[in-house]
Amino acid sequence: MTWLWFFAKIGVALGIIFSLGPVCIMGDRKISAWIQGRVGPNRVGPWGTFQPIADILKLMMKEVIVPDGVDKVLFLGGPLIVFIAPVFGYCVIPFGNQIGEEKLQVVNLDIGLLFIMSVLSVGVYGITLGGWASNNKFSLMGSLRASAQLISYELTFGLTMLLVVMMSASADPLKSASVDLSKIVLHQAEYGWNIFGGATWWGLPSGLIGFVLLFTCAMAENNRLPFDMAECEAELVGGYHTEYSGMGFAMYMFSEYCSMILSASLIVTLFLGGWSFPYLTDPADHSFLAGVISIGVFFTKICIILFLYIQLRWTLPRFRYDQVMSLGWKTFLPLALVNIGYMAVIGVFLEKP
Amino acid sequence: MDPIFLIASAVALASAVNMVTQRNPVYSAVFLLVGFLAVAVTFLSLSAPFLAAIHVVVYTGAIMVLFLFVIMLLNLKPEELGAEYPIETRAPIAVLCAAMFGMMSWAILSDPSLAIPAKAPNATWGSVEEVGLLLFNVYALPFELISLLIIVAMFGALVLAKKRLSNVEATS
Numbered sequence: 001m002t003w004l005w006f007f008a009k010i011g012v013a014l015g016i017i018f019s020l021g022p023v024c025i026m027g028d029r030k031i032s033a034w035i036q037g038r039v040g041p042n043r044v045g046p047w048g049t050f051q052p053i054a055d056i057l058k059l060m061m062k063e064v065i066v067p068d069g070v071d072k073v074l075f076l077g078g079p080l081i082v083f084i085a086p087v088f089g090y091c092v093i094p095f096g097n098q099i100g101e102e103k104l105q106v107v108n109l110d111i112g113l114l115f116i117m118s119v120l121s122v123g124v125y126g127i128t129l130g131g132w133a134s135n136n137k138f139s140l141m142g143s144l145r146a147s148a149q150l151i152s153y154e155l156t157f158g159l160t161m162l163l164v165v166m167m168s169a170s171a172d173p174l175k176s177a178s179v180d181l182s183k184i185v186l187h188q189a190e191y192g193w194n195i196f197g198g199a200t201w202w203g204l205p206s207g208l209i210g211f212v213l214l215f216t217c218a219m220a221e222n223n224r225l226p227f228d229m230a231e232c233e234a235e236l237v238g239g240y241h242t243e244y245s246g247m248g249f250a251m252y253m254f255s256e257y258c259s260m261i262l263s264a265s266l267i268v269t270l271f272l273g274g275w276s277f278p279y280l281t282d283p284a285d286h287s288f289l290a291g292v293i294s295i296g297v298f299f300t301k302i303c304i305i306l307f308l309y310i311q312l313r314w315t316l317p318r319f320r321y322d323q324v325m326s327l328g329w330k331t332f333l334p335l336a337l338v339n340i341g342y343m344a345v346i347g348v349f350l351e352k353p
Numbered sequence: 354m355d356p357i358f359l360i361a362s363a364v365a366l367a368s369a370v371n372m373v374t375q376r377n378p379v380y381s382a383v384f385l386l387v388g389f390l391a392v393a394v395t396f397l398s399l400s401a402p403f404l405a406a407i408h409v410v411v412y413t414g415a416i417m418v419l420f421l422f423v424i425m426l427l428n429l430k431p432e433e434l435g436a437e438y439p440i441e442t443r444a445p446i447a448v449l450c451a452a453m454f455g456m457m458s459w460a461i462l463s464d465p466s467l468a469i470p471a472k473a474p475n476a477t478w479g480s481v482e483e484v485g486l487l488l489f490n491v492y493a494l495p496f497e498l499i500s501l502l503i504i505v506a507m508f509g510a511l512v513l514a515k516k517r518l519s520n521v522e523a524t525s
Contacts, residue, residue, distance in 0.1 A: 074383070111403060115406060121418070125386065129421075148422065151415060154414065
């Protein structure tokens with residue numbers, strides 16, 4: 001029975017990624033058309049909804065071209081690394097409440113938050129190595145930019161996660177802080193979402209700033225448009241995937257959406273209360289129906305965040321490279337540090353038993 | 354012994370050997386990366402999850418990205434790497450390293466207090482909470498001193514890397 005549960009949970013987690021991935025690709029094209037006043041893809045299936053399937057079929061049929069002078073092992077391995085990382089990271093995301101004795105989370109790690117951080121940081125090697133192996137100056141520039149960007153934004157990313165851990169601690173001095181993601185969600189279900197400051201209204205500015213920081217850093221780490229310095233076509237042809245065609249390119253593209261979904265789930269889990277919603281979910285209710293409702297709530301929240309992601313992509317112009325760097329180091333890092341300091345002061349002075 | 358520990362340490366050793374023997378620096382970096390991940394798995398199997406996670410975040414997430422960044426930025430061609438050292442140079446170094454390795458393993462293996470216990474003393478041993486409590490209670494002073502050391506090192510790096518202001522103004 002436990003094995004059945006295990007496989008069912010893996011199925012749901014993979015289902016969220018692999019069903020939302022094509023939906024994201026489709027949404028990206030439809031929403032961009034909507035924003036730009038175009039029609040968008042409308043030929044394949046009703047309203048063009050089968051377009052992603054047609055896209056993937058086309059990419060699968062295309063010849064995989066391995067150009068002369070590339071480093072074959074890393075050239076073919078790069079897309080694999082970048083594809084595996086987000087899927088791996090999804091196994092610690094709590095995508096629902098408990099059903100009976102089973103927590104709706106593939107594995108319940110004590111080090112959940114740290115695990116996500118390590119997985120996210122390993123993902124960039126796919127981009128870096130793939131770009132280097134292409135033996136192309138533009139690809140190399142793209143991969144160098146990707147690694148520089150990751151290092152710059154990972155600091156703020158980590159500090160914001162620390163903020164969440166501090167918020168999960170400050171409400172109840174008897175409960176110690178936790179990096180266990182399911183505990184972070186339970187805390188929010190009980191005391192209020194972290195974006196509104198967790199347990200105390202004094203934390204409101206801290207929570208809002210933290211949310212904006214995490215959202216932007218996640219965008220920068222996924223190389224999404226205002227931050228897609230690694231592939232910006234105006235300067236670098238196609239960046240790290242210039243030399244890729246067929247499935248290699250498809251895996252880079254699909255993994256970008258997968259890591260977007262992972263980041264969206266992380267944002268929802270850390271700041272927007274995970275699977276909880278006032279009056280709709282009850283942390284103490286472990287029935288089957290409540291579990292399904294909690295999965296639905298989580299799924300809806302991810303979709304809203306993904307919509308924001310896509311909308312921002314088509315609304316904001318791309319930053320210049322030095323602007324990305326100075327934003328990361330001179331604005332976000334100090335802001336995150338001050339934010340943590342503020343939360344620490346609140347935690348010490350207001351929450352004394 | 355735990356089979357996961359055995360497999361992970363075998364992978365770590367194999368990738369360490371590969372890292373040293375590769376000609377291409379990027380491949381060396383990749384094997385070092387695999388080695389780091391394998392070492393993290395050995396930490397996990399020795400019930401030190403916090404250490405494993407931090408090992409991956411710090412070493413593979415930050416330090417190796419920087420290493421790879423520099424290696425790729427230089428992008429050395431095979432002819433620029435230079436010839437291999439002759440066997441007369443390599444043999445004594447190998448003997449020296451082997452002697453050091455032997456001495457260290459003798460010292461470690463002969464001390465019973467350093468032996469790996471069969472299982473962890475309790476369930477939460479090595480967890481984030483336990484490590485945090487130790488760091489901020491028992492070892493608070495050394496911990497703060499290390500952070501001071503890191504700040505000093507950071508300032509040193511800044512001073513070394515910073516161009517003189519007059520030069521910057523002259524070029525811009």
